[in-house]
Amino acid sequence: MNAPTLFGLCAAVLVGFGLYGLIVHPQPLRKVLSFNLMGSGVFLVCAVIARRGAAAGMGGDPVPQALLITAIVVAFAASALAVALMLRQFDETGSSSLSNDPGPAPAKPAAKGEA
Amino acid sequence: MNLDQTLLAAAMGLPLLLLLACASARLRRRMPALFVLAPLPALAAALWAGHDSMLVLGNTRFALRFALDLPGAMLLGCAAVLWALAGMFAWRYLRERADSDGLVVCWLMTLTGCVGVFLAADMIGFYFLLAVLSVGASGLVLQGEGPQAVRASAIYLGLALLAEAFLLAGLILLAQATPDGSLLIRDAAAALPGSPWRDLTLILLLVGLGMKAGLVPLHFWMPLAYGEAPIPAAAVMSGAVVKASILALIRFLPWSTALPDAGHALALIGLFGAIYGVLIGITQSQPKLILAYSSVSQMGFLVAVIGMGLAAGDTGTALAAAFYAAHHLLVKGALFLAVGVVMLTGRRHRWPMLVPAAVIALGLGGLPLTGGALTKYAAKDLLGEGLAGSVAVVSSIATTLLMIHFLRRLSAMTAVEADARAPAAMVTAWLAMALASLLIPWALYLAIPIDTLPKAVAPAALWAALWPVLVGALLALGLDRLGTRIPQVPAGDVGEVLYPLEDASMAAGGWCERVDAFTRRWAVSCIALLLVSLLFGWTLMVG
Amino acid sequence: MSPAAPVNLTTPGGLLLVLAVLLPFAGVLLGLVLGGRHAQRVAWLTILLGIGVVLAITRASLGSGASLVYLLGGWAPPLGVALRADGLAVCMMLVVAVVVGAVGVYANGDFGTPAGQRETRAALAFWLLLLAVWGSLNLVFVSGDIFTLYVALELLTFAGVPLVALDGRAETLQAALRYLVYALLGSMFYLLGTFLLYGAYGTLDIALLAERVGAQPVTWMAAALMTAGLLAKTALFPLHLWLPPAHAGAPAAASALLSALVIKGAWFLVVRLWVDVFPGIVSLPAAQLLAALGASAIIVGNIVALRQARLKLLIAYSTVAQIGYLFLMFPLVQALNATQQGNAAAVTGGLLQAISHATAKAAMFMAAGLIYSTLGHDRVADLRGAGRALPMTITAFALAGASLIGLPPSGGFLAKWLLLSAAIATAQWWWVLVMLVGGLLTSAYVFMVVVRAMAPAAPGWSPKKQVPGYQQAAVLGLALCSFLLGLAALLPFDVAQIGRAVVPLVGSP
């Protein structure tokens, strides 16, 4: 049971937490949070694979580690877009919920946008 | 492009050209005048085009091929005559109608489809032109205006597309069976007996074409459609459009090899249809509905003739069936035009209209010296002496009964003020059609050697044709006394079962909508995604 | 049966593949900098050049008769990334170019910035996102590396999501958010599958993977995760929560792009994985499961489409149904593989189904857009007068509908003919039944809409806005493309089979 395998199991549990959070939490912000959690779990799996590919004098296989850097940046861009969408939906409707039966839209926030 | 190919191209091309010309509003207004001319090239093709040349459009693999065989030529010629005269009738009919665009486009579309189906030699072309025919015909029914017309047109189209679905499956089975992958109907028919899925293909083809021909369990669209469609449209649909499926039956079924079980089953359904059509017909009061049910009956009889021919494996059936269909085409078209004309003439002038109508109507029942007798005579040796032969006699009696009932209802439907006269163009069209339906069967009988003339005119044959008509007339008198006690059957008889069916489908729709709303909830969708991935993992592991 | 031998050499036409991907991206960069009216002109220039490049690629691949390959940076896989374009990819790139061109012509009406006016948000965003969608789709079709395909999927999602909320209405923002978070969940599954495959076989290249992939638990799990992720992005039936509101809410040109093209990207990946990478692994029961989901999509999608009150929602649900059709090909391919007959018929049938759906659905959505701007509403109940006001558009809608139903000579008919022949050749009768019932249900709502549109208008009614002619012409052109696609069979038939394992075609076309 060496360290990478331990981290691999930890990654699997993280993905489980992320999935649970994504399903259960109604607020989209908590969903993005859980999505990032799951993302870090998936990236940890990849890091374990990289660590197991250590050879030719390198601590880990550089190709999956390069993929990881790309994936982390892409995940950040996705979170930024999701948060921007949430905030715009909040500005327009005063509520941020994903349920498709639109409840009674509460009163619009007083001053829209202008600080 | 020798003469035959140019004739075929013109027959198909002119209606298509006129249909495309309808795109511009200006041309569309002057189109009714051309209705008479549109089918003439088809008539010329039927008369003079050779039966071995083939018009090919497209390259080797997928191409539209058009050719003409004897039954096809016979039916095409009669259909062209009916289209031309009904076109004249429709031209005069359209003059009073305000919005004629819909009828013009649908008329030309149906004409193109009809001529195309008669000429089609390959399966893809046949399937496509049958689709064009169905859409055009349902458009014609729609011109009846009113919620009933919309429902009738929807039912017509629904059943037509259902039939096309069966047909497509059958055609693909045929295509799989034909050895070198050629799509010609000739090769497909030849390959049918040897195909591994022979019975399934036969069932699919017979169900598909039977539905288009109005076989009994699925015939209810016919009375609904003909009842709602305007007169010229009903004339053309009951005459030419229905014959498309009969011609398809003639072309697709393998006449060389005997298929007793399929043939007998078909004959049984056909004969049952013949009797059932009449039974329901006599309960109707609308002349158009009576004619529709008479069509159901006649189609049933014709399918019975084909069934018996198929069982016996007699190659002559194709010609006999085509001859019978041609006669029915002419008579039914004429009778519909008669209904149109009589409805516009006053009581005082109705007799000159009713007499020819009576002659033709009784001819349908088999009155000697008329086309009907000839067709019954030609079909007699096919049906043989046994059960089928006697049922054929019963059906001619019943048809005579139905026709007399029709004539009585028709005479009661004259225009309100006594001395109204139908417009001249309509009357000429009707009379020309009546004349055609009397002369053409004789011309065809002589031209195509089904049997020698003297035998047909021999006193024995004449008497054999006369007594069913007399018995029919006697029954008609009996029917008169029954009068009011006959139960009133709604137009679509079996069609009534549709209403509970529609409610059931609405319920199913509601359930589907609830399922959709449930699966589109966030938590459910995510769990579904996880379940799908686990399911795929498991099936891959197990598989 | 592995696909054509993975020759890892740059073929002559290879550079065109790079151009096909980079041209739209360069257009986005230039358009962003210039902004305003110039963005539209840059977009138009890129569309014309892009169509030229795609035609050149078609000619090159038809000429050489084999896949075009390009090694990026000169490094051969497994280290470097290779771009490959076989017959499937070339056909899809052609269709995408045609649809993008037509949408471009149509969008001049809605998103054109007249001279002298300042840059508006929607116009700039639309033209940039149009090129973004095009570039990422071309990358999805040509990339030979499954991680680059992941990045391409993300590009496609990032380009698609803002299209949904382009006109800024509140409910479209929620629809866009649902679409984004669900698509991200899907692509995270796909990424996890990619990592597992790399962990097991040490390469990310499709051709090499096809050779090394063996029947092990890790491969099954990776295939399951990647397929589930892609199904979420294609919105196959149980996973279609985001599609109807997103496609119905977006403006007409945007929903045409989303419905016709963005969906096809993820579907194409499923085809690439199941037909090229996992032919040995994917068992018949798994393919049957995929087609079962497709069949349920056809049934529920069509029935719910029949009951929709708004035309755009009706067309969106029709997309849900037609996606089901796209997945019917997998058991047929698998069964044909098993019986050693060439799976060319089923693969080409599926491809033609996708192509005819892309063109027909884009035409339908744009027609719905024109109807909305003419009638002021898109309630299906009273479309009266649309037929008279927009004759070309309603004919286009009818032709597109005929292609979806599968009436000859449309592409849909040819696809249905091929798929039905394959289903019969492998004796899978239930898929035959599903296809025919699907065709009937589709015809129900297409004729419902056309008949209601043809009904004469109420007296004294006049169209709200006079729709410019070129928009109607674009819609009709696209519908004709789909309707006359059946004649494509008259061309040399196996355009789609270039570079694939050419096994003699069994049975009639």
Add this chain to the structure above:
Amino acid sequence: MRIAADIFTIVAILTGAFFFLAGTVGLLRFPDTLTRLHALTKADNLGLGLVVLGLLPQSSSVFGGLKMILVWLLVLLASATVSQLIARAARRGGPHP
């Protein structure tokens, strides 16, 4: 000389750890935000300083050592400003964590 350096490292790190412990106990025990802040910043910064001091001799190169001191200074700067901000937010009755 090596041994002396090692002993010095151990001693320094131990005291640093002790201060961290004190800071954590303070965090848990003290009643309100302000006092917790006080404990946290004071104890932890000092603890970190000692740990860095202890690690200096162990570091491979002078440049490495300088980098560690830079890290310590940055942490000092950051914790000072952040605790100031949190204090002001706490005084104004803002969101309490």
Add this chain to the structure above:
Amino acid sequence: MSIALHLALIALLLALAFWTVVARETFAAVAGFVSYGLLLTLAWVALSAVDVALTEAAIGAGLTGALLIGATSRLRKTEAAARAERPGRATRVLAAIVATAVAAAIAACVLLLPDPGPSLAPEVAQNLASTGVGNPITAVLMSFRAMDTMLEAIVLLFGLIGIWSLASDRYWGGRPGLAPVVEPNGILAYLARVLPPIGLVVGIYILWVGADYPGGKFQGGTVLAAMWLLLLMSGLHDAPAVSQRWVRLALVAGPAVFILVGVLGVFVAGAFLGYPEGLAKPLIIVIEVALLPSLAVTLTLLLMGPPQRSESSP
């Protein structure tokens, strides 16, 4: 000994992750997530992926944390409404079961994966010399799989275009983010004056060292973005208007240079994104130097969100 350290780290990671999922208050969950992000950096170091650790610390914990904390404070009002929509117990149990099933499947895969797994490290080592770069990961990012890195920069740009397209038409061309409230002698302003220079040096150092040691343009770009965000938040500098030409040029510069160098490769080195012999390192440096400012501007604007104020607002 190190196993114990790793176990402790894993236990802490799982505890924080559990807290992030279970916490009722969103702000608490985000606070838990930020510390989780920092600990995750340690995990990457434990798995000897130092480059990735740097990226995770900068982008994963830093920018994502800032993004989520900013969003939480603005969405505080929707907390009560959202709690009403919490799914019922059955859904939660089912979700837990399905999530654990998938996690178990992934754990099984991790256990089944070959331990000294197949690796491309030898090939990278062989060809490292020709890329002229010491750090193998930078070699993979900039030479072997340069396409992915270029696409990544384009992904960020598409994300930004997507965010900008969400603005309301009234404010198009305006400035993103809220108007800065300036208190010149506040403590934040003091930090904003002291830290950025240091940050600038550290950012550029990380970029420069990236060639041979862990580091690189994304990590450097993020540090610079953090510094500019600090300035923006402290009010010393106002966010640039979206319609300004220099902003758009800055955004496009990075990817454009990357594509141009790639196209140059076609003529000089015979393959797109290929580098001629010997010239690899300078070209890579040119790309990285061009990408650094572009990434910094893109990441900052990604965080600031769509334009919410008119161009001339205070």
